[in-house]
Structure formats: C-alpha cells, structure tokens
Amino acid sequence: MMATREAVAGVVFDVQPERRRLKGQIFLWACFAATCVAVVLLAVLLVDILRQGATRLSVDFLNSYPSRFPERAGIKSALFGTMWTVAFTGLISFPLGVGAAIYLEEYAPRNWLTRVLETNIANLAGVPSIVYGVLGLAVFVRAMSLGRSVLAGAATLALLILPIVIISSQEAIRAVPPSIREAGYGVGATKWQTLQHLVLPIAFPGVLTGMILALSRAIGETAPLIMIGALTFIAFTPNTPLDEFTVLPIQIFNWTARPQAGFHELAAAGIIVLLVALLSMNALAIILRNRLRKEI
Amino acid sequence: MGKLDLPAFEGTEEPRHIMVHDDPVLETRDLDIYYGSTRAIHSISITVPRKRITALIGPSGSGKSTVLRAFNRMNDVIPIAWCKGAVLFNGEDIYAPEVDAVEVRRRIGMVFQKPNPFPKSNFDNVAFGLRVNRYAGDIAERVEEALRRAALWDEIKDRLKDSALGLSGGQQQRLCIARALAVEPDVILMDEPASALDPIATGRIEELMQELKENYTIVIVTHNMQQAARVADFTAFMNLGQLIEYGETQKIFTGPDDQRTEAYITGRFG
Numbered sequence: 204m205m206a207t208r209e210a211v212a213g214v215v216f217d218v219q220p221e222r223r224r225l226k227g228q229i230f231l232w233a234c235f236a237a238t239c240v241a242v243v244l245l246a247v248l249l250v251d252i253l254r255q256g257a258t259r260l261s262v263d264f265l266n267s268y269p270s271r272f273p274e275r276a277g278i279k280s281a282l283f284g285t286m287w288t289v290a291f292t293g294l295i296s297f298p299l300g301v302g303a304a305i306y307l308e309e310y311a312p313r314n315w316l317t318r319v320l321e322t323n324i325a326n327l328a329g330v331p332s333i334v335y336g337v338l339g340l341a342v343f344v345r346a347m348s349l350g351r352s353v354l355a356g357a358a359t360l361a362l363l364i365l366p367i368v369i370i371s372s373q374e375a376i377r378a379v380p381p382s383i384r385e386a387g388y389g390v391g392a393t394k395w396q397t398l399q400h401l402v403l404p405i406a407f408p409g410v411l412t413g414m415i416l417a418l419s420r421a422i423g424e425t426a427p428l429i430m431i432g433a434l435t436f437i438a439f440t441p442n443t444p445l446d447e448f449t450v451l452p453i454q455i456f457n458w459t460a461r462p463q464a465g466f467h468e469l470a471a472a473g474i475i476v477l478l479v480a481l482l483s484m485n486a487l488a489i490i491l492r493n494r495l496r497k498e499i
Numbered sequence: 500m501g502k503l504d505l506p507a508f509e510g511t512e513e514p515r516h517i518m519v520h521d522d523p524v525l526e527t528r529d530l531d532i533y534y535g536s537t538r539a540i541h542s543i544s545i546t547v548p549r550k551r552i553t554a555l556i557g558p559s560g561s562g563k564s565t566v567l568r569a570f571n572r573m574n575d576v577i578p579i580a581w582c583k584g585a586v587l588f589n590g591e592d593i594y595a596p597e598v599d600a601v602e603v604r605r606r607i608g609m610v611f612q613k614p615n616p617f618p619k620s621n622f623d624n625v626a627f628g629l630r631v632n633r634y635a636g637d638i639a640e641r642v643e644e645a646l647r648r649a650a651l652w653d654e655i656k657d658r659l660k661d662s663a664l665g666l667s668g669g670q671q672q673r674l675c676i677a678r679a680l681a682v683e684p685d686v687i688l689m690d691e692p693a694s695a696l697d698p699i700a701t702g703r704i705e706e707l708m709q710e711l712k713e714n715y716t717i718v719i720v721t722h723n724m725q726q727a728a729r730v731a732d733f734t735a736f737m738n739l740g741q742l743i744e745y746g747e748t749q750k751i752f753t754g755p756d757d758q759r760t761e762a763y764i765t766g767r768f769g
Contacts, residue, residue: 313578381576382615386675388576390628390682391605400627401617 256471264472268438269454273465278473281454283440284353284433285422285480288450291357292364292421293414299361300368300417301410307369308376309398328366335363336430344431351432354444359427364417371413375406408495415488419481425452451477516756518733518746520546523587524686524716525570525607530584532565532574539565542584543742545735547686552708552717554731554748556724558763562740563720567688570718571607572600589685605632608679612691614671616663616678621655624663624674628682641681649677650707669700676707680715687711689719693726705730724764728752736760 267277303324311317339359349355379402387397428450437449449457451473458470523546532540540562547553547570555563565574572593574580585592593603605628616624625642634641642659646652651673655666663674672692679687689708693701708717708730721727727734728748735745736755744751744760755761 380615382611382613383617385573385576385609385611386615386617386678387627387631388573388601388604389571389609389611390631390678391601392628392631393601396631400631405618 252471252474255468256473256475259468259472260475264469265476269436269457273463273469276458276466276469278451278454278469278476280437280440281449281451281473282476284437284448285450287353287441287444287448288357288360288428289418289422291353291444292360293418295358295361296365296368296417297414300365300414301372303365303369304372304376304410305398305403308373309394309402324366324369328370331426332363332424333426333430335359336427338362339427339431349445351447352445353441353448355431356428356433356448356450357444359431360421360424363424363427364421367417367420368414371417372406372410375409375413376402378409379405408492411495412488412492415484415491419484419488422450422481422484423452423477425450425456428453429456451480516744516746517545517742520548522549523547524549524589525718526587527566527569528585528587530566530569530582530586532562532569532580532582534577535579539740540569540582541740543737545742545745547716547718548733549716550712550714551732552712552719552730553733553735554727555718555720555735555737556722556727556763557737557743559722560739561737563737564690565740566737567690567718567720568609570686570688571604571609573604573609575600605682606684607686607688608682608684610672610675610679610687610689610692613695614668614675616666616671616674618662618664620660621663621666621674622659625677625681628678632682634682642677645677645681646674648680648711649673650703650710651677667700669696669703672696672700672704673707676704676711680711684715686716686718689717691720691722694722701726724752736763738763 264277265282266279267275268280269278270276307317307321307324311320336359339355339362343349343355343358344351347355349358383401383405384397387401388394392400433447433449433453437447439446441448455470455473455477458466458473461467525547527543527545530540530543531538543566545566555567557563565580568574569582569586570588574582582594586594588603588607592598593600617627619627622639622642625645626638629638629641643652643656646655651670654670655661655674658665663671666674672695676687676692693704696704705726708719711717712732719727719731731748733746734748734751736743736751736757736759738759744755744757746756751760752764755764
C-alpha cells in the first residue's frame with residue numbers, strides 16, 4: 204500500500220493509459236448493449252410472430268372472412284376496413300391539417316393567441332388516443348348519428364392525427380427559404396399566388412411525408428376504434444363509408460383473446476399483414492419524398 | 500437640380516450635404532423605419548433620378564438594405580417592420596392606404612443578394628411574373644426579350660426547359676434580373692447583386708447595369724466601394740441609419756464634404 208503511494212508520488216502524471224482506454228471501451232459497450240436490447244427484442248418478436256403466423260399466411264387468409272373455425276378464418280373484412288378507414292382518414296385530415304398549417308404559418312398574426320394555439324396543438328399530439336375515442340363516440344357516432352361506421356372511425360382517427368399533420372406541414376412550409384417568397388413578391392405576385400405557385404409546391408414533399416407517417420400511425424390505432432364500437436364480428440367488406448367495419452388491430456386483438464392456439468396463429472399472421480402495410484406506407488413516404496425532391 | 504420644400508431639420512444636426520433632383524422617380528421624405536420599437540432609419544430624405552444608377556453605400560448595419568426595401572414595400576413582409584414619413588414613386592405616396600403593395604412591386608422590381616431562382620425551368624422563372632400579372636401578349640416573346648436584355652439569351656436559349664438551379668451563380672443572377680425585367684418595371688432595386696459572385700460574373704452584371712440604365716432607373720446597395728465608384732452616377736453614404744451625404748459619385752469619392760464619408764471611403768472605418 205505504502206509502496207504504491209510512493210511510486211505514484213514519484214511521477215508527475217499518473218497516466219494510466221490502459222485504464223482510461225478501458226473506461227472508454229466500457230462506455231462504448233454499454234451503449235452498444237442498450238441498442239442491442241431494443242434490436243434483439245424486436246428481432247425476437249418478429250421471429251416469434253413469423254414462426255407462428257407464417258403457416259397461416261396465404262391467399263385464402265387474405266381473402267376469407269372471420270369464422271369461428273380457425274382453419275377457415277381470414278382477415279379480409281379487417282384488411283378492407285383498414286384500407287377504407289385510412290383512405291377516409293387521409294381525405295379528412297389532409298385538407299384540415301394542411302389548411303390549419305398554412306393559416307398558422309402564413310396568415311396568423313404573431314401574437315399570444317397564435318402561440319397559445321400552437322402550444323395546444325402540440326399538446327394535443329400527446330393526448331391518449333382513448334380520449335379521442337370518447338370524443339368520437341359522443342360527436343360522430345351519437346351527435347352526428349354516423350353510427351359505428353367507417354366515416355365515424357375515420358373522423359375520429361383524423362382528429363387523432365390532426366396535430367401531427369399540422370405540425371409536420373408547418374415545418375415543411377417553414378423550411379421553404381424566405382428568398383423564394385421575396386422573389387415572388389418582387390415580381391408583383393400576391394401572397395396567395397406566391398403560396399400557390401412557389402411555397403406550397405416546394406413544401407409539398409415534406410407535407411406528403413408527414414401525412415403518410417401520420418396515417419401509418421392511424422393504421423395501428425385500436426383503442427379509439429374500440430371506443431366507438433368497431434369491435435364487432437364483421438363478415439362483409441364496407442361498400443359505403445356509412446357501413447360498419449372492423450380494422451386489422453381490432454381483429455388481431457379479437458383473435459388473441461381466444462383460447463384456441465389456432466386463433467393465436469391467425470393473430471400472428473394478422474400482425475404480419477399489419478406490419479407489411481405499415482412498412483410499405485413508410486417506404487412509400489420515403490420514395491415519394493426523394494422523387495419529388497429530385498424533380499425540384 | 501432644385502431644392503426640396505422640406506421643413507428644416509430639428510435639433511442640433513450639422514448641415515448635411517444632400518443632393519436633390521428635379522422630377523425624381525423615387526423620393527423619400529423624412530422616412531423613419533422601425534423594427535418593433537427600434538428605430539433603424541432616421542428621417543431620411545433622398546431623391547432618386549430617372550434612368551440613372553444610384554448607389555447606397557455604408558458599413559454593415561447602416562440601413563442601406565432597409566431603405567432599399569422601403570422603395571418597393573418589401574419591408575411589409577417583415578411583420579415587425581413599420582415606417583413613418585413618405586416614399587413617393589412618380590410623386591405618389593406608395594404607403595398611402597389606397598395603394599396596393601403588389602402593384603408597387605410590379606412597377607419597382609428587385610434583385611436580391613443571393614441569386615434566388617425558383618426551382619422551375621429557366622423559361623418558367625422569367626414567365627412567372629408575366630403569368631401572375633396576367634400578361635395578355637405572347638409570353639414566349641416577352642421571355643426572350645427579357646433574357647436578351649439580361650444578356651443571357653444566347654447562353655441558355657437551348658435549355659429553356661432545364662431547371663434554373665443548373666445554371667452557374669452568375670447566370671442565375673442574370674436570370675433573376677431577366678425575371679425582374681420581364682414585368683416591365685420602371686425601377687430595379689438591386690441589393691448587393693454581385694456579392695455572391697466571382698469577379699468575372701460581377702463584371703458582367705456591372706456591364707449589364709450600364710446597358711439597362713438606358714431604359715430603367717437602378718438603385719443598388721453595395722458593400723463594395725469600387726463597384727459603386729465604377730457603376731453609379733450618384734452615391735449616397737449612410738451610417739447608423741442616417742443619410743450622411745449624397746451627391747455625384749465622383750464628388751463623393753474624390754471630395755466628400757462630410758468627414759465621416761471621407762473616413763469611410765478611405766477605409767478608416769466601416
């Protein structure tokens with residue numbers, strides 16, 4: 204003990220390069236391990252689902268209605284329900300979200316009221332989705348008498364993703380350089396002409412990307428749709444927006460809740476379909492963004 | 500050259516050396532410009548003569564660009580900017596309530612510091628102003644004419660459909676000048692139009708300005724005193740939001756009346 208201390212006192216710097224390097228290495232590996240936990244868990248989940256669900260994945264599975272016999276059951280009504288719902292969610296939230304973003308970004312006076320509005324929109328993005336379900340049930344299903352329809356579900360989901368659409372659209376519009384606007388004004392374009400012909404076309408790829416990512420959130424939502432009453436045994440595909448419907452996550456939830464192992468495999472297959480839908484939407488967003496950017 | 504009928508300056512300001520033109524295209528009277536509560540421009544009165552090049556020089560932050568942008572109400576775009584006093588364009592106050600800023604900007608065009616072509620084709624860049632102003636004649640013909648006047652036609656006539664972003668910086672800036680010329684303005688305001696360009700491209704812009712002065716009035720803001728000396732007929736020296744001295748370029752650069760002007764042009768401050 205004494206000897207070590209004297210040895211240390213004898214040198215001005217106790218460099219200890221090995222030890223210091225080791226500390227860096229330990230930190231690196233800790234971070235790497237943290238990343239691995241996430242990736243490995245995801246991989247385990249995927250492998251498990253693929254192993255369970257792969258046997259059930261078939262054209263018949265995609266093309267059959269739910270049944271009380273696992274071997275005959277399919278996901279057709281849920282798949283179509285999801286496509287209908289997402290389409291109408293997009294149709295409703297796009298004009299509302301982009302319109303609000305244009306107003307807030309371009310026209311709203313820079314005062315406390317606008318700031319309060321913007322802060323609250325950001326807060327709305329954090330409201331639990333079940334709350335939107337309660338709202339949808341009260342407003343769309345009951346007050347507007349839309350019933351448990353695709354339209355009621357889509358309107359509810361549109362409200363849910365509206366904050367995301369508004370915020371991402373605002374960011375896309377804000378990213379258009381001021382010099383472009385000034386150039387437009389400089390040749391005698393009105394504010395609307397400048398927006399319509401210059402700002403919005405440049406912002407469009409960003410707006411579109413935000414929109415698709417918001418819709419891919421809507422596609423996985425379950426709680427608000429259960430709230431408005433989409434949890435039913437549906438053996439048909441919607442023909443009008445006022446028909447009853449179910450969606451993929453609800454169908455998956457339904458199957459998981461059953462005791463028979465056959466239904467659990469169906470649930471896994473359903474999850475694969477849902478994941479494929481999600482990933483293709485995200486891929487579409489990236490492809491569209493890159494392509495539109497290139498054209499400019 | 501006559502005398503403006505202006506009230507005497509208040510306070511203890513020393514007498515200023517400011518030229519006044521008869522029948523100016525643009526004229527400011529006691530123009531104050533504020534950003535919020537900060538006064539950026541202090542009671543500037545200046546006249547801009549027709550079909551001449553007038554340069555605004557001065558150190559950074561002297562308010563040259565702010566004054567330039569007041570000439571076509573481009574400051575309206577900045578929410579916190581506001582002004583007092585008058586800016587007259589052919590004798591009419593462009594800040595009068597009945598005046599439409601959009602029409603003002605068609606008559607008084609602008610070229611910016613950094614070339615800012617639209618992410619559109621070369622043709623559409625020049626045609627944009629014609630289209631938004633609902634030009635009734637042959638758009639292609641006007642585009643060609645504007646490009647010829649901007650000395651760009653021969654270089655890009657075979658790639659009118661290509662993106663303007665593919666042009667060199669100097670070409671982009673001449674495209675921006677063509678875009679401004681297309682809507683047939685009376686005045687072209689240039690905010691350091693060559694500061695982002697190399698010396699050769701700068702030379703071409705300066706040559707072009709000399710040609711354009713046959714038909715247009717040009718006001719240029721520049722950091723580059725040699726450039727002002729080369730191109731401008733008249734030069735105004737600004738400092739700290741005030742107009743210090745204004746007169747013929749040669750006089751400003753060879754025998755300025757104000758010692759601050761002399762200090763600036765000889766490089767002793769700024």
